[in-house]
Amino acid sequence: MYQPKSGFFGKYKDEVSLNPNVGTWSWLLHRITGVILVIYLFMHFFALSSSIGGETTFNSWLSNLQTPLTHVLEIGLAAVVAFHLLNGLRITFADFFFLTKPHKTIFWIAMVIFVVFMIITLVVFLGRAFSH
Amino acid sequence: MNETPSKISAYGWLLQRITGIFLAFFLIFHFQVLHFTKAWKLDFSVVTQRMNSTGWVIFYLIFVPAGLFHAFNGAWQVIHDYRPKAGTQTAVKTLLWILGIAISVWGYYLIITFTKGA
Numbered sequence: 001m002y003q004p005k006s007g008f009f010g011k012y013k014d015e016v017s018l019n020p021n022v023g024t025w026s027w028l029l030h031r032i033t034g035v036i037l038v039i040y041l042f043m044h045f046f047a048l049s050s051s052i053g054g055e056t057t058f059n060s061w062l063s064n065l066q067t068p069l070t071h072v073l074e075i076g077l078a079a080v081v082a083f084h085l086l087n088g089l090r091i092t093f094a095d096f097f098f099l100t101k102p103h104k105t106i107f108w109i110a111m112v113i114f115v116v117f118m119i120i121t122l123v124v125f126l127g128r129a130f131s132h
Numbered sequence: 133m134n135e136t137p138s139k140i141s142a143y144g145w146l147l148q149r150i151t152g153i154f155l156a157f158f159l160i161f162h163f164q165v166l167h168f169t170k171a172w173k174l175d176f177s178v179v180t181q182r183m184n185s186t187g188w189v190i191f192y193l194i195f196v197p198a199g200l201f202h203a204f205n206g207a208w209q210v211i212h213d214y215r216p217k218a219g220t221q222t223a224v225k226t227l228l229w230i231l232g233i234a235i236s237v238w239g240y241y242l243i244i245t246f247t248k249g250a
Contacts, residue, residue, distance in 0.1 A: 011213055011214070031210060034206045034207075034210070035207075035210065037203070038203045038204075038206065038207055041199065041200075041203055045235060045238065045239065045242075048242050049238075049242060051176070051179075051242055051245040051246060052242075052245055055176040055177075058175075058176045058179075059175050059176050062174050062175055062176075063175075066172060066174060071171070071172070074167060074171075077167075078163070078167065081159060081163065085155075085156050085159060085160075088152045088156065089152075089153075089156055091149075092149045092152055092153060095149060096149070124168065125171075128171065128172060
């Protein structure tokens with residue numbers, strides 16, 4: 001009988017080792033990007049809360065946050081958002097329009113859009129980072 | 133296998149997709165403005181100027197709870213993978229709802245701080 005691996009990541013190790021397919025990897029990446037986005041959302045709300053202190057407090061927070069380093073990290077944020085958004089739409093389309101059969105094809109179409117978006121983002125963001 | 137019965141409801145599944153579609157459109161717009169157009173030049177006046185228009189306020193009034201619902205419902209699905217006991221499930225669900233509503237209210241309060249500035 002199947003005995004699930006123990007430990008915090010046991011379930012994830014099982015899914016990946018027993019079913020190493022596109023669906024599993026995209027599911028895993030969707031989980032990871034989702035958790036990152038929840039953590040980012042908390043940080044986002046925390047930083048925005050500086051507006052309670054008024055214009056001066058808010059502006060000093062923003063100037064501390066708008067550095068070349070954070071703008072490079074922003075590329076990572078764009079990648080996380082883009083993957084979660086595109087893969088999420090793929091899941092929704094598959095569920096709502098009975099597209100579970102071609103789900104792998106749709107995944108690769110989504111990934112082509114992801115790569116195109118990331119090339120544009122890299123050109124714009126890196127160009128901006130080096131011009132400052 | 134004596135797993136705890138699933139507490140993932142069909143409403144949770146459906147609402148995750150509905151909020152997801154909303155968020156996809158909203159986030160593209162939000163990201164375009166704040167990370168492309170206005171990047172490197174964000175300050176209080178940039179935000180308050182935008183938050184002075186009714187359209188943008190309505191945008192954020194929907195965006196905040198939709199995003200938080202999606203985030204906490206998603207977190208619930210991750211927690212659910214560990215099949216916590218029925219009692220724990222109820223406790224975690226209650227906690228997530230309280231947190232989600234509280235942070236939504238907090239978000240609405242922050243929206244007000246930006247509309248007052250202009």
